Amino acid sequence: MNPVYAFGDVVPVVHPTAFVHPTATLIGDIIIGPRCYVGPQASLRGDLGRFVMKEGANLQDGCIVHTFPGQLTELGVNGHVGHGAVLHGCHVGDGALIGIGSVLLDGSVIGEQAFVGARSLVTSNTEIPARHLAYGTPANVVRELTRAELIWKADGTATYHWLTHVSPEQLTETEPLTQEEANRPTLLRPPATSKTLHETRATAQS
Known part of the structure; x- marks a missing residue:
């Protein structure tokens, strides 16, 4: 069961098709849309302002979301937020x-x-244009994406x-084994095998 807290009369909203890890914390004005994924130890605080996570977005382990009073933090459709x-x-x-x-x-x-x-550090009021790469501290726009x-x-x-879909059935709380099994099972694999960005760039240039 997630640590879920109302703040005053405002209760977090989680769409039935979303997956929120049991260790993620949701407080107050949080709205998680369809097919979203929220990873372990994520902290989503809607005690001062609202956070909206739109359809298909993912927020991975250890992420923190907050805002100033009365402000909105928003993660768009299929937005992808990496660990921490x-x-x-x-x-x-x-x-x-x-x-x-x-x-x-x-x-x-x-x-x-x-x-x-x-x-990278994206400083206040900075705008990164669509389909461009930015990085650094502070982040600067480098080039258009390929x-x-x-x-x-x-x-x-x-x-x-895919992980959002399979996690409710595949993720179970258990005790660790004391040693590796002789015929240790392999993990389920997503329908498409992902490559690293480095591998993708190398393939595109070859």
């Missing part, structure tokens, strides 16, 4: 990718299908759609 990222009062457009460990500050806007590189990179991102998000 922080979203604070920002807008992430449809199909955008936020890299592992990145921080997005108040008023920042990430355009549709844009990428923010891992461990078609191969956009396809790679869509494949990665599709993997999280």
Whole structure:
């Protein structure tokens, strides 16, 4: 059972087709849409403002979401937020990718299908244009994304759609074994095998 808390009269909303890990915390004005994935230890605080997570988006383990009073934080359709990222009062457009460990500050806007590189800092009121790559501290727009990179991102998000679908049945709380089995089972595999971005770029250039 998730740690879910009303704040005053405002109760978090989770669509029945979403998957929220049992260790994720939801507080107050949180709205999680259809087919969304929220990973372990994510903290979604809607005690001052609202967070809206639109259809098919994923927010991975250890992410933190918050905002200033009366403000909105929004993650668009099929938005993809990597492990340990922080979203604070920002807008992430449809199909955008936020890299592992990145921080997005108040008023920042990430355009549709844009990428923010891992461990980047998007400062307040910064706008990243659609289908462009930005990274650094502070993040700067580097270049337009390639078609191969956009396809790679869509494949990665599709993997999280699959994970959202199978997790309710496959994830079970248990005790660890004391040693590895002789015939240890293998994990389920997504319908499409994902490649790393490095592998995708190399294939596209060959």
